[in-house]
Amino acid sequence: MENAMVSDAISGSSWSLPHPRSQQEVELHAYLTTLTLPLTHDKDDIFEWVAGNSPLCVFRSSTTWEVLRSRQEKKDWVDVVWFKGAVPKHCFTMWVTNYDRLPTRSRLAGWGMLVSAECAFCSRFDETRDHLMLTCEYSTQVWKEVLLRCQSPSTLLTNWSELLSWIRSSPSKKLTLLRKLATQTTIFHLWKQRNNLMHNQTSISPESIFYGIDKDMRNIISVRRVSKHFRSLMAMWLR
Ligand SMILES: [Zn+2]
Known part of the structure; x- marks a missing residue:
């Protein structure tokens, strides 16, 4: 997956994505269908890591952990x-x-x-x-x-x-x-x-x-x- 390109997920003029297996994937597919397909010859791929509302576009394990885990109310004990x-x-x-x-x-x-x-x-x-x-x-x-x-x-x-x-x-x-x-x-x-x-x-x-x-x-x-x-x-x- 390290060398995967966005173009790998495009077949002809539409997205070619695996069947979604979670609600998040369903939402991702729904979001992608609202985008104009990026043209493969247009630009080079770049990687961005977006976690929650963090303005940083680099991977940070601490930010990612905070976004992924669901927090509960602090217990009184x-x-x-x-x-x-x-x-x-x-x-x-x-x-x-x-x-x-x-x-x-x-x-x-x-x-x-x-x-x-x-x-x-x-x-x-x-x-x-x-x-x-x-x-x-x-x-x-x-x-x-x-x-x-x-x-x-x-x-x-x-x-x-x-x-x-x-x-x-x-x-x-x-x-x-x-x-x-x-x-x-x-x-x-x-x-x-x-x-x-x-x-x-x-x-x-x-x-x-x-x-x-x-x-x-x-x-x-x-x-x-x-x-x-x-x-x-x-x-x-x-x-
Ligand atoms: Zn006893």
Whole structure:
């Protein structure tokens, strides 16, 4: 295609174009039929790259990307899921959890799969996202320790929107960052343990889960300590 000429798309006195396969191609064909055919002996071909309303006629990948992708309204949870310094695998689990798309037993049973809908941790309630991640007595014991380290010893989180509000209601930006990191690490570890329990029958105590979270938090903060946002976070977490 690199050496293709406009004249290749002309047969005699009309356009010779392949059958359109998209709406854009239909529109392009419709537009071309309004043009007078360029005469092959008239001028040499030149290439122009037109992207949106950009006045530049040269190819720019950034301009082209902005024109091609469809932008949606910015989601109100975006700052809690994606932020500078976050751990990618934690962000991903948080993103899926935030959309309530984790394959919890309650959802699996809802899809008609022959599984019990009971919570893998306590077997007393349906395993929904909010139960598994926030209100199950197993998870609550983990959260108690996490909340203490995030300077909210008396907070009880009963649903997902409360969790998001709790993160945002921090009195300082540093504490917000600490809460975001701690929340993502906790969600990740709880989901990992739920899977371990279901698939490997590995049962461990909430204290051990918190031990893993604490270790992760220390490592996350430690490797980012040169960044000014993380500088005093270790002291906050260990307080
Ligand atoms: Zn439970």
